[in-house]
Amino acid sequence: MAPEVKVPLLEGRGATPAQTLGNIVVSIVGTGVLGLPYAFRTAGWLAGTLGVAGAGAATFYCMLLLLDCRDKLREQETEEDGLGDEQSRHGDGGNYTYGDLGERCFGPVGRHFTEAIIVLCQTGGTVAYLVFIGQNISSVLPALSPAIVVLALLLPVEVALSFVRSLSALAPFSILADACTVLAVAAVVKEDVQLLVERGQPFADRSAFAGLWGVPFACGVAVFCFEGFCLTLALEASMSNRAKFRPVLLQAIAGVTVVYVGFGVCGYLAYGDATRDIVTLNLPSNWSTAAVKVVLCVALALTFAVMMHPIHEIVESRLLAPGGWVRRRGGFVERAALHLSRVAVVATLAAIACFVPAFGEFAAFVGSTVCALLSFVLPALFHLRVVGPTASTWARAVDYFFLLSGLVFAGHGMYTVLSPQ
Incomplete structure (x- = not known):
């Protein structure tokens, strides 16, 4: 059975509401926030606001769908086998991972x-990290292209970090990255406010609605910004009082959405049509801006290993499958295969990052395709399968709405990338 995504901050049980609130924010907020002003430039400040708010509300609702599915399955197992058997299969009171829900709904294929x-x-997400770092370091050191930064500077570091197999050893880097993201956001907001004060009329020459096709783009970036969706069940399971999770989740999503909207609007109003796909690239060329970019990139480079951990676990679980060639050889062959698999995965992602032309478009593509499937389509599909037979007509209609909307959204994102420009 392949392992699910894990986060160091979630190890153990008994988290308070305040700790859970912090864990939710840490798991949600990532580099995507720095691409929001560009999304607002593409969609318009009003359309971007509606897109981000809609993405936040939809994310919260679909997180609740996952919890409803878990509760229903736990109830069914309790009725069928008794609490003792349930605990033996799913740990503390019937915990489920995202993959467990897929298997319960549609078998091994699910x-x-x-x-x-x-x-x-x-x-x-990991490729976006590499693209982000490459473009920012290249802006500080123009002699180095983003591709050179990724292949010559980042790749050796990330290969070395990939051999660190302990999540607890990598946990401090994840916290450092979030602190640096806050620092970068604060630096951008400071520049935004100064420019807005100088302009005097912040909404002059700024579009509220830039066109119909800009809205899906803004929604895609917003969905990408709401990272950590697959950690919903683990976050809830980490609380000492699970009954308080839903209001805590609402507070976190609402707070993050307000910050996202404010940051995106301020960035677009400050820079207008000159807004870059990574808004830190709009900052003035001085030592303080360069320092912010470098510190942020170093932190993200270190956190890259944490982002890669679940990928390595799933790849290695397949590589070391019982009865497989590698498992039968054991010893040196097994250790070498594990190390080579990590090198190959990191090198492949670095090569992909070299061909990504722009952070903003890539974030929108990932958000509107795989993130939309993970955040909207699968929760609605699982809910229809598990809870649908006993749910109200209205609840099933909402599930079908999210299912179809997510598929259309993902199809539009794929069409946008594959269609000739």
């Missing part, structure tokens, strides 16, 4: 498909 989507989503 698990494999769900975990494949999780891997693709994590892969998109």
